[in-house]
Amino acid sequence: MSWGNETNATPAEETNGDSWGAGDAADTTENTDGAAEGGEGETETAAPEPPKPVLSKEEYSQNAKNKGWTETTAFDYEQFNKTGGDNSDWAGAGKKYEWKDEYGDVAPEVPELELLLFGGEFQMKKGKHYENLEIKVTIEGAKQVEPIESFDDAGLHPVLLDNVKRCGYAEPTPIQKYAIPAALTGTDIVAVSQTGSGKTAAYMIPVLSRLMGKAKKLCAPKPNYADPSYNPKFSMVRAEPLVIIVVPTRELAMQIFDEARRLCYRSMLRPCVAYGGLPMGITCEELGKGCDILIATPGRLCHLMEKPELLTMSRVKYTIIDEADEMLDQDWSEELQKIMAGGDSNEDADHIYMMFSATFPKGAREMARQYMAPDYYRIRVGRSGQAHKNIRQEIIQVDRDMKREAVYDLIMAAEPARTLIFCNSKPAVDLLDDFLYNRGLPTTSIHADRGQREREDALRSFRTGRCPILIATSVSARGWDVAGVAHVINYDLPSNMYGGIQEYVHRIGRTARIGHQGLATSFYTDRDEDLAQDLVNILVECECEVPDFLSHLKPEGAEINFDDDTDDEAEAEEDGAAAEEGAAAPAAWGAEASAEEGADAGGFAADAGGFAADDGFKAEGAAAVSVGGW
Ligand SMILES: Nc1ncnc2c1ncn2[C@@H]1O[C@H](COP(=O)(O)OP(=O)(O)OP(=O)(O)O)[C@@H](O)[C@H]1O
Numbered sequence: 001m002s003w004g005n006e007t008n009a010t011p012a013e014e015t016n017g018d019s020w021g022a023g024d025a026a027d028t029t030e031n032t033d034g035a036a037e038g039g040e041g042e043t044e045t046a047a048p049e050p051p052k053p054v055l056s057k058e059e060y061s062q063n064a065k066n067k068g069w070t071e072t073t074a075f076d077y078e079q080f081n082k083t084g085g086d087n088s089d090w091a092g093a094g095k096k097y098e099w100k101d102e103y104g105d106v107a108p109e110v111p112e113l114e115l116l117l118f119g120g121e122f123q124m125k126k127g128k129h130y131e132n133l134e135i136k137v138t139i140e141g142a143k144q145v146e147p148i149e150s151f152d153d154a155g156l157h158p159v160l161l162d163n164v165k166r167c168g169y170a171e172p173t174p175i176q177k178y179a180i181p182a183a184l185t186g187t188d189i190v191a192v193s194q195t196g197s198g199k200t201a202a203y204m205i206p207v208l209s210r211l212m213g214k215a216k217k218l219c220a221p222k223p224n225y226a227d228p229s230y231n232p233k234f235s236m237v238r239a240e241p242l243v244i245i246v247v248p249t250r251e252l253a254m255q256i257f258d259e260a261r262r263l264c265y266r267s268m269l270r271p272c273v274a275y276g277g278l279p280m281g282i283t284c285e286e287l288g289k290g291c292d293i294l295i296a297t298p299g300r301l302c303h304l305m306e307k308p309e310l311l312t313m314s315r316v317k318y319t320i321i322d323e324a325d326e327m328l329d330q331d332w333s334e335e336l337q338k339i340m341a342g343g344d345s346n347e348d349a350d351h352i353y354m355m356f357s358a359t360f361p362k363g364a365r366e367m368a369r370q371y372m373a374p375d376y377y378r379i380r381v382g383r384s385g386q387a388h389k390n391i392r393q394e395i396i397q398v399d400r401d402m403k404r405e406a407v408y409d410l411i412m413a414a415e416p417a418r419t420l421i422f423c424n425s426k427p428a429v430d431l432l433d434d435f436l437y438n439r440g441l442p443t444t445s446i447h448a449d450r451g452q453r454e455r456e457d458a459l460r461s462f463r464t465g466r467c468p469i470l471i472a473t474s475v476s477a478r479g480w481d482v483a484g485v486a487h488v489i490n491y492d493l494p495s496n497m498y499g500g501i502q503e504y505v506h507r508i509g510r511t512a513r514i515g516h517q518g519l520a521t522s523f524y525t526d527r528d529e530d531l532a533q534d535l536v537n538i539l540v541e542c543e544c545e546v547p548d549f550l551s552h553l554k555p556e557g558a559e560i561n562f563d564d565d566t567d568d569e570a571e572a573e574e575d576g577a578a579a580e581e582g583a584a585a586p587a588a589w590g591a592e593a594s595a596e597e598g599a600d601a602g603g604f605a606a607d608a609g610g611f612a613a614d615d616g617f618k619a620e621g622a623a624a625v626s627v628g629g630w
Contacts, residue, residue, distance in 0.1 A: 052405075061440030068416045070442045073466055091254040091456050092278040093286060096261045099268045101224060107159075107266040117262045118166045124483040125168060127516030129390050135174045135194075135382050141187065142375035147177040154180050156205065157212040163263050164205060173198035173514070178379045180206045188376035189354045190368050192384045195509025196481070199356045200259050200322070204245075207318050208263050211242055211292070215268040218242055220315065222270065222290030236288030239272065239311045243318040245295045246339055248326045250275040250452065251459055252479040256322065257295045269293055274300045277452025284310060298327065298335035305338070317350060321367075324355040325502070326478050328363035340371045358509070359385040359502050383562065386541065387505045390512035391520050393544040395535065398523040404435050407491055410521060411441060411469065417486035418462065421471045422507050424492040432491060433471045445471040474499065474507055485511045490522035493531055501534035524549075537562060 055063070065071070095113055139145055148154040150171055151164050172180065175193040182189055183206035193199055211218060220240035223230060245260075247253050253275040260271035271293040272286045283300070287310055294311075296304070304311045319340065321327065327336055340353070353372050355364060360380075368376065387393070398406045411419060423429045426447040433445035444458040444467035461467040463482050474494060488511045494503035504522075511518025522535075524547075536553040537560045539546050546554055555561065 057438060057440070060438070063412070064440035064442075067412055069440070070416075070465070070468065072437055072440060072442050073444070073461065090278060090282055090453075092257070092273050092275065093282050094254075094257065094261060094273075096271060097265050097267065098289075099222070099270065109266065114166070114265070117258075117265060118168075124481060124514060126170070126514050127390075127512075129512075129515050129517050135388075137174050137178055138380045139178050139182065139377060141182065141377035143185070145178060145182045145185070145377070148172055148181055149177070151205075154205075154209075155184065156209040159265075159267050160205065160209040160212055160263060163265050164201075166265070167201075167262055169198075169201065173202070175199055175379065175381050176202045176205070179203060182377040182379065183207060183352075183354070184210065186210070186350070186352060188352055188368075188372040189379065190360065190364075190372070190376060191354070191356050191379040191381075192360045193356075193358065193379075193381035194386055194388055195358050195506060196513030197381060198514065199358075200256055200481075201263075203320050203322075203354050203356055204256075204259060204263055207243055207320070208260075208267070208269060208293075211269060211317075212267050215292075218315075218317075219268045219270075219292055220290060223288075233285075236284070237290055238309065239287035239291035239294065240315045241272075241291050241294040241311075241313075242269075242315055243293045243320065244301070244313070244316050244339070245293070245320045245322060246298055246301060246327070246336070247295065247322045247479065248297065248332065249478050250277055250297055250455065251446075252323065253295050253297050254456070255479065255481055260293050260295060264293065271295065274304060276300050277455070287311060298332045298339060302335045302338055318352050318354065320354045320356070322356050323479050324357040324364045324367070325359045325361050326357075326506075328361065328367075333363060333367075336367065340367065358506060383541075385502055385505055385562070387508060387538055388512070389542050390515070390517045391508050391542065392517070393508060393539055393542060394519065394521045395524050395539070395547050395550065396521060397547065397549050398525060400525045400527070403491060403523055403525075404432065406523060407432070407489060408436060408439055408441075410489065411436070414487060416468065418465065418468045418482065418484045419470070419487040419489065420462075420482075420485050420510050421469065421489045421491050422474050422494075423471060424473070424494065424498045426473060428492065429471050429473055436469065436471075441469055442467050443469040443471060447473040474503055478506060480510055481513060482510065485513075486518055487511065488518065488520045490520070493522050493524060493528045493535075495528055496530050500531060501538065504531070504535065505538065534562075 061072070095116060097107075097110065097113060099107065137147075151161060151169065154161075154172075156164070175191060175197050179189060179191050179199075179202035183203060189203075191199065191202065193202075219242075221237060223235040223237055227235075229235075245256055247256055253273050257271060257273035264271050269292040270290050272283075272291040272295070274283045274287070274294065274296040276297055276299050278300075283304070287294075287304075291311075294301075305313060321336065321340075327333075353368075353376075355368060357364060382388075396406070407421065421432065423432060426449050429445050429447045433443050436443045444461050446455050446458040450458070458467070458470065459480075459482075462470040465484075471491075488508050490504070490507060492498070494500060494507065499506075508520035511520060524532075524535075528535075532550055533553050536546055536550050537555065539550075540555060541560055
């Protein structure tokens with residue numbers, strides 16, 4: 001049936017296999033804005049749809065209001081972009097716990113800060129559908145790791161454990177069950193786990209816990225803010241971080257900084273964030289107050305590394321690369337090499353490297369081989385690049401020139417809820433934002449050409465619900481964790497030029513996080529054929545309905561051939577050759593797991609993993625363990 005004609009059907013009521021304005025595939029409907037009546041098989045009797053009435057701006061606004069959408073908000077861009085003003089607006093200057101020298105072993109609580117960090121009305125709470133995620137965890141490394149079943153049993157520092165509880169984390173997610181004990185052993189780690197599975201806490205909890213135990217010894221001196229003569233301009237210290245966390249986008253940097261602020265509460269560890277667009281004055285002031293944990297985008301970090309009076313890397317004990325796949329995709333490899341190797345970096349054996357990602361392409365594997373100790377842990381949750389079943393995926397066929405109307409109808413047909421719309425280009429984001437805004441819908445938008453204040457305000461408006469419809473390019477949205485995103489719409493599908501199926505998985509992963517359910521609707525046009533097979537594979541794997549127009553691509557039998565970079569067998573062979581040649585080459589990644597998965601799931605036989613087998617290593621420590629729902 002034809003989706004676009006069914007303007008009053010909620011997405012939840014939609015059936016799959018639809019098309020919108022697709023010429024002769026158009027469906028019969030009774031009215032232009034009436035309820036859906038069409039069904040499969042009716043396409044042959046389709047009658048031309050009467051043109052829609054053109055409404056005035058006021059009428060469109062009234063319709064949106066009647067539907068329950070909030071008022072639109074006009075943004076004052078001049079205000080955002082003015083220089084000076086109150087620095088506390090910047091996410092990068094967010095309040096954190098400030099340790100004072102007079103504190104003994106137990107630092108006092110600060111109720112206002114506590115409310116700000118943990119009491120957020122918009123903070124993510126775990127959803128009810130953990131049981132839908134039957135996730136297999138594979139871990140390989142030098143020694144067997146016993147997964148933790150609860151945070152209480154993990155041997156965490158008491159202040160950290162207290163903060164974990166304040167965050168509302170009742171039990172560890174699968175990646176956390178394995179990554180936390182592995183990281184507590186002080187070994188390098190590569191971990192691959194699905195979107196929204198709690199990777200940030202998986203590395204931050206063990207790292208901070210280890211450091212908290214030795215904070216008094218390790219932390220760099222900080223200025224005494226309590227001293228009445230303290231002046232941030234003249235009492236600056238040089239930042240000497242113990243942890244560097246590198247992330248590909250500014251928004252992700254802010255988000256991880258927020259998690260660090262929570263987990264460092266009541267500790268000596270002081271987190272700071274540095275990203276492009278944040279005025280250097282603020283960055284310098286914050287670093288100058290002392291920095292133990294530095295979260296940064298690669299460009300800004302490299303810039304700071306060239307300013308030894310501001311920052312030294314000589315005491316870094318942990319370098320963590322988050323969303324490693326994206327950083328290599330976005331051509332940050334030169335910066336990453338510099339960060340991993342360069343500067344005045346601590347080259348001692350106690351410098352630990354970690355990489356976390358939802359996929360693990362060749363570039364990341366090479367980097368792991370180059371910088372990590374040969375016995376690093378490799379943890380994988382499910383198939384690399386896998387989506388999960390809490391996301392209901394729908395694909396709708398739409399004529400390219402009907403997309404705007406289609407997205408408007410889709411939004412008006414749904415119950416008002418936080419909705420994230422992806423376009424492939426910045427002009428497309430701007431145009432769609434204008435179009436929907438002029439139809440009375442509370443939209444805002446974000447992309448790389450926007451000023452940093454605009455970006456921060458757009459995201460804040462989306463989080464708080466002031467503007468519950470956010471239109472974005474995907475690069476800026478990588479890793480976003482916003483509570484209550486009910487619907488992700490791929491206005492443009494990410495064809496291979498725009499990141500392909502891996503990007504699709506990341507995008508739809510903005511909904512249905514941490515045990516919630518969500519809907520992902522994608523507009524499919526004649527330009528998306530290169531993505532079709534991968535899309536069908538994901539739909540089948542996640543038990544979502546394959547639309548009629550793609551049904552010829554359904555894999556025959558139970559086996560799905562996931563032909564992605566991460567699981568490329570040729571590369572696995574290449575890696576194998578490298579492993580044979582060089583003693584430092586790491587051991588197998590997933591070779592054992594793939595055999596097992598092929599056997600028990602019948603699904604991932606092509607999943608040869610990345611690294612070549614090294615029999616000795618596997619015999620010693622490889623463990624493949626199934627973890628139930630979480
Ligand atoms: N053990 C836990 N219990 C409940 N909620 C948790 C737990 N661990 C993390 N969370 C929450 O789950 C959400 C998703 O976590 P996070 O952003 O780290 O996921 P991710 O795996 O990095 O996702 P992506 O790959 O999309 O970036 C966050 O809001 C986080 O606060």
